[in-house]
Amino acid sequence: MSINIETLQSVASQYPLPAVKFTYGTAGFRTKADLLEPVMFRMGLLAALRSKATQASIGVMITASHNPVEDNGVKLIDPMGEMLKDSWESYATSLANCRAEDLGSALEAIVKETGLDLNAKSCVCLARDTRPSGLKLAEAVIEGAKCIQKDYQDYGILSTPQLHYIVRCINTNGQYGEPTEEGYYRKLSNAFLKLQIGDQAKLGVKVDGANGVGADKIKQLQKYLGNSVNISVFNDGTSGKLNDKCGADYVKINQCLPEGIRVQPHEKCVSFDGDADRILYFYIGKDNEFKLLDGDKMSTLIASFIKDLLSKANLKLNLGVIQTAYANGRSTEYLQKSVDVPVSCVKTGVKHLHHKALEYDIGVYFEANGHGTVIFSDVAVEKIKSYALLSHIRSKEMSELLDFINLVNETVGDAISDFLVIETILNRKGYNLNDWNSMYSDLPNRQLKVKVKDRTVIKTIKAETETTSPEGLQEEINKLVSAVKAGRSFVRPSGTEDVVRVYAEAETRSLTDELAYAVANKVY
Ligand code: 16G
Ligand code: ZN
Numbered sequence: 001m002s003i004n005i006e007t008l009q010s011v012a013s014q015y016p017l018p019a020v021k022f023t024y025g026t027a028g029f030r031t032k033a034d035l036l037e038p039v040m041f042r043m044g045l046l047a048a049l050r051s052k053a054t055q056a057s058i059g060v061m062i063t064a065s066h067n068p069v070e071d072n073g074v075k076l077i078d079p080m081g082e083m084l085k086d087s088w089e090s091y092a093t094s095l096a097n098c099r100a101e102d103l104g105s106a107l108e109a110i111v112k113e114t115g116l117d118l119n120a121k122s123c124v125c126l127a128r129d130t131r132p133s134g135l136k137l138a139e140a141v142i143e144g145a146k147c148i149q150k151d152y153q154d155y156g157i158l159s160t161p162q163l164h165y166i167v168r169c170i171n172t173n174g175q176y177g178e179p180t181e182e183g184y185y186r187k188l189s190n191a192f193l194k195l196q197i198g199d200q201a202k203l204g205v206k207v208d209g210a211n212g213v214g215a216d217k218i219k220q221l222q223k224y225l226g227n228s229v230n231i232s233v234f235n236d237g238t239s240g241k242l243n244d245k246c247g248a249d250y251v252k253i254n255q256c257l258p259e260g261i262r263v264q265p266h267e268k269c270v271s272f273d274g275d276a277d278r279i280l281y282f283y284i285g286k287d288n289e290f291k292l293l294d295g296d297k298m299s300t301l302i303a304s305f306i307k308d309l310l311s312k313a314n315l316k317l318n319l320g321v322i323q324t325a326y327a328n329g330r331s332t333e334y335l336q337k338s339v340d341v342p343v344s345c346v347k348t349g350v351k352h353l354h355h356k357a358l359e360y361d362i363g364v365y366f367e368a369n370g371h372g373t374v375i376f377s378d379v380a381v382e383k384i385k386s387y388a389l390l391s392h393i394r395s396k397e398m399s400e401l402l403d404f405i406n407l408v409n410e411t412v413g414d415a416i417s418d419f420l421v422i423e424t425i426l427n428r429k430g431y432n433l434n435d436w437n438s439m440y441s442d443l444p445n446r447q448l449k450v451k452v453k454d455r456t457v458i459k460t461i462k463a464e465t466e467t468t469s470p471e472g473l474q475e476e477i478n479k480l481v482s483a484v485k486a487g488r489s490f491v492r493p494s495g496t497e498d499v500v501r502v503y504a505e506a507e508t509r510s511l512t513d514e515l516a517y518a519v520a521n522k523v524y
Contacts, residue, residue, distance in 0.1 A: 001118045001119045002118060003104065003107055003108065003111075003118070003147070003148065004147070005104035007147060008045075008103060008104055008107075008147045009100060009101060009103065009104060011041075011143055011147055012041065012100035012101075012103050012147075013100050014143075015037055015038040015041040015042075015100065015140065015143075016038060016099075016100060017038050017097065017098075017099060017100070018035050018038065020035055021097060022039055022093065022096040022097055023093050024084075024089045024090075024092035024093045024096065025495045025496065026348070026349030026350070026351065026352075026495045026496070027065065027073060027075065027349075027495070027496055028061075028073055028074050028075030028076065028084075028092075029043075029073050029074050029075075029092075029096060030064050030065075030067060030071060030072070030073030030496055031071060031072075031073070032070060032071055032072075033064075033070060033071060033072035033131065033133035033137065034133070036072050036073070036074070036133075036137055036140075037136065037137060037140045038096075038140075039074065039096045040062070040074055040137045040138075040140035040141045040144065041140040041141070041143055041144040042095045042096050042098065042103070042144060043060060043074050043076065043092065043095075043096070043141060043144065044060070044124065044140065044141040044142060044143060044144020044145040044146075044147075045095065045103070045107060045144040045145070045147060045148060046076070046088070046091060046092055046095050046110075046144075047059075047060045047076055047124040047126075047141070047144075047145060048122055048124055048144070048145045048147075048148035048149050049091075049107065049110055049111065049114075049116060049148060050076060050078075050084070050088060051120075051122035051123055051124055051149075052116045052117060052118060052120040052122045052148075052149075053114050053116035053120075054078070054079050055117075055120050055121070055122075056079035056170075056171045057079070057122075057123040057124070057125050057153075057167055057170045057171055058076060058077065058078065058079070058122075058123075058124055058125070058167070059076065059077030059081075059124075059125045059126070059127075059163050059164065059166070059167040060074060060075075060076055060077070060124055060125070060126040060127075060141050061074065061075045061076075061077060061126070061127055061128070061160050061163050061164075061275075062074050062126065062127070062128035062129065062131075062134050062137050062138055062141070063075070063128065063129040063131070063134075063160055063274070063275040064129075064131065064274070065129075065160070065273055065274050065275045065277070065278075066210070066243050066247055066248065066249035066250075066273040066274050066275075066278070067243065067274070067496070068242070068243060068244075069131055069132070069241055069242040069243065069244070071131075072131050072133045072134065072137055074137070074141070075160075076088070076092065077125075077163060077164055077167045078167075079167065079168075079171040080167075080168050080171065080172075080411070081164040081165060081167050081168030081176075081410075081411025081412065082164075082351075082354060082411060082412075083350065083351040083354065083412075091110050094106065095107075095110075107148075118148075121151075122148070122149050122151065123149075123151045123152065123153060123170075124141070124142075124145040124151070124152045124153070125152070125153045125155060125163065125166065125167055125170065126138055126141050126142070126145075126152065126153070126154055126155065126163075127154075127155040127156065127157065127158035127162070127163040127166075128156070128157060128158075129157065129159070129160070129212060129213045129274060129275045130157055130211075130212055130213045130216075130237060130242065131242065134157075138154060142154065155181070157213055157216075158181060158213070158217075159213050159214055159217050159275055159276035159277065159414070159415070159416065160275040160276065160277045160412065161276065161277050161409050161411065161412050161413065161414030161415070161416070161417065162181060162184055162217070162414075164409070164411035164412045164414075165177065165184050165409055165411055165414075166179045166180070166181075166184070167411075168411050169183065181220075185220060185221050185223075185224045186224060187406060188221070188224075188406075188407060188409075188416065188417055188420055189221065189224035189225050189420075190406070191403050191404070191406035191407040191420075192225065192228075192407055192420045192423070192424060193225070193226075193228065194403045195400065195403050195404065195407065195424045195427075195428070196228060196424070196427055197427060197428055198427070198430070202227060202228065202229070202230055203228065203229045203230065203268075203423060203427075204229075204230045204232075204267070204268065205229065205230070205231055205232070205268045205269070205270060205419075205423075206232050206234060206261060206263065206267060206268070206269045206270075207231055207232065207233045207234065207269075207270050207271075207272065208234050208235050208246050208247065208251070208258045208260070208261050208269065208270065208271040208272065209233050209234065209235045209236045209237065209272055210235055210242065210243050210246050210247030210248065210258075210271065210272050210273055210274050211235045211236065211237040211240040211241055211242045211243065211244065211246060211247070211274075212237065212242050212243065212247065212272065212273070212274040212275065212276065213274070213275060213276055214272035214273075214274075214275075214276030214415050214416070215233050215235065215236035215237055215272075216236070216237070217276060217416060218231055218233060218272075218276075218416060218419075219231070219233055219236075221416055229423075234258075234260050234261040235247070235258065235259075235260045235261065240259075240260055242274050243273070243274045245258065245259040245260075246258035246259055246260055246261075246271070247271060247272065247273050247274060248271045248272055248273040248278040248279060248280045248369065248370045248415075249273055249278070249369065250271075251271045251280055251282060251292065252280060252292070252294060252368070252369050252370065253447055255290065255292055256290055257282070257284075257290060258271055263283070263284050264284070265283075265284045265285065265286055265288065266283055266284070266285075266286070266432070266433070266434070267283060267284070268281070268283060268432075268433055269281065269282050269283060270282070270415075270419060271370075272415040273370070273415070276414070276415040276416060277371055277412060277413045277414060277415060278295075278369055278370035278371045278413060278415055279298075279370050279415035279418045279419055280292060280293065280294055280295075280369075280370040281293035281297070281298075281422065281433060281436075283433045283434075285434070291433070291434075291437055292442075293433065293436060293437055294328075294368050294369070294370055295327075295366035295367050295368045295369060295370045295371065295372050296323065296327050296328050296331035296366065296368050296442075297331070297436065297437065297439075297442075298366055298370070298372060298418065298422060299321050299323070299331070299335070299364050299365070299366035299372060300321075300331055300334055300335055300339065300439060300440070301422065301425055301426075301436060301439070302364050302374060302421065302422075302425065303319065303321050303335060303339050303341050303364045304338075304339045304439075305425045305428075305429070306319060306362060306364070306374070306401070306404075307319060307339055307340070307341060309397045309398075309400065309401050309404075310397075310401075312397045313387055313397040313398050313401075315383060315384070315387050315398065317361040317362055317380050317383060317384075318360050318361040318362070319341050319360060319361065319362045319363075319364070320341060320342045320343070320344065320357070320359070320360040320362075320363055320364070321335050321339075321341055321342070321343045321344075321363075321364045321365070321366075322343075322344050322345075322346060322353045322356045322357050322363060322364070322365035322366075323343060323344070323345055323346075323353075323365075323366065323367075323368075324345060324346060324347065324348045324352075324353065324367055324368070324463065324464070325345060325348070325463055325464045325465045325490050325492070325503065326348070326367065326368040326369070326447075326503055327345070327368050328368065328442045328443055328445060328505060329443050329486065329488055329505055330440050330441060330442055330443050331440065331442070332345075333440075334439065334440040338440070344356050345463045345465070346463050347463050347464050348367070348464060348492070348495065349495065350367070350371060350412065350413065353365035353366075353367065353372070354375070354412075357374075357375045358375060358377070360375075360377070361376075361377050361379055361380040361383075362374065362375070362376055362377070362380050363375045363377075366413075367413075370413075370415075370418075371413035372413045372418070373408060373409060373410060373411075373412060373413050373414060373417070373418070374408050374410065374421075375410050376405050376408075376410065381405065384398050384401050384402055384405075385398075385402065388401075388402055404421075404424070407420050407421050407424060408421060443486055443505040443506065443507065443512070444505065444506065444507075444508060444509040444511075444512040445503065445504065445505040445512060446503075446504050446505075446512050446513050446515075446516040447501060447502065447503050447516075448501070448502040448516050448517070448520045449494075449497070449499040449500070449501060449502075450491075450499060450500045450501075450502060450520050450523045450524065451498070451499055451500075452499075452500050452523065452524065455493040455494065455498060455499065455500050456493060457469060457470055458470070458473075458491060458492065458493045458500055458523075460490075460491075460492050460493075464490060464492040465490050466490065467490075467491060467492075473491070473522060473523070476522045477489055477490070477491070477519055477522065480515060480518050480519055480522075481515065484506045484507070484511050484514075484515050485506060485507040485508075485511065486505070486506055486507040487504070487505070487506045487507075487511070487515055488504070488505050488506075489502070489503060489504040489505070489515055489516065489519045490502075490503055491503075491519060491523055500523050502516055502519050502520045502523065503516075504516035504519060
């Protein structure tokens, strides 16, 4: 079999390139939706080739996550539900910028270089978030995939983590779960219901759905949870605009309540982002202050829960936590000193965290922005299973840990799965949000965006905690930081927006803000 170049070029001619250079970044391609049809067509082609190369189903997720509704984007999902392999990211970038008339030879070059078998059976699985541009972009992906092979599966509207889950289920012949949306709800809800203890009051929670896909999906989940949970969904897309003054990104950056939700003191609230792969908890304290429980709070809670189960069962596994430079200094200290687990800091972007987490028997990773999950290695699962079967005291904790594994979407951070994970731990510890928040106190922190002429001038090292260029900038930052109690600050070029990001934390709110603005001034 070979690629039918004539058909390819006639279809491709309907998808001419705009005068823009596309780059496959940490979040795939992301830009204004009206520029993306040609990219989607080309990603359909690439996904089909990737599927043949891996002899497995490959996912294509159409989303721009927390970005404005006018934007869209696309990410490829590898066979085990993980991010696209690095070496294929460069194929993605070159194909996305390839003129229609050159596509045939570009594809042939990929076939040759990777040695893939064009006769291999393949399938492209696609889904999209709720953006109105998604349907047309999905059609372009399908047109691309069909130029290589006829099989594809369109799952319509799903959250990003649901598609990651489905891809993994398909490629493990159902061992990870049933490869359907219903299978996803069933797997998570079964594990959740098994793990609930006590006769606690029915769980009530208010969900800010960011006017996106997560709003509808959590309503679906509620049906599987019966009376155990009472979820009220706000910002469900019926009136507001996607990610507009709501959603996890807005809440994290502005450190305030999202619009569109009324909250009484101590009510439990969560915010999802636009494709439901991030979650944050928040509440209003008795002093009427806004309290945010972010990714760092989740990783500390989860790591201490797992550590506790392992030590009760006297099972020695290598448990570690992965963070980025954005992690609050207090969370790192708490993990190292109180939970007593190793902590690694890596560059921003899910794939960097995921990759590092694979080095542990059990790796817990979270970005402060609320994206994260837990990965259990095969070795860990086998050991836990063998302990669960032992008929003495160890077995109880390890059976619980096995159920806990089923609660986790290990493929990627998942707002819905993380919600059930956190609720399970809170239930078992008998904690409310205030108890959880009191495990340690965050340092006040501030993030700023700075518009500069060319953000690529900023070069960073040490997991983005220091800059090497422009010359002298790091020395200036060091000087400012050293003058502030518990001060820490760094700058990095954004991978998703044309801005430089500034982060600062310090002992007090006013010192933090002063530090952030002073550092931002050095970046201009
Ligand atoms: C992307 C990343 C996210 C990261 C964010 C940083 C993935 C799937 N997503 O959304 O993890 O936090 O970029 O954005 O990797 P920034 O580079 O603009 O700060
Ligand atoms: Zn997202």
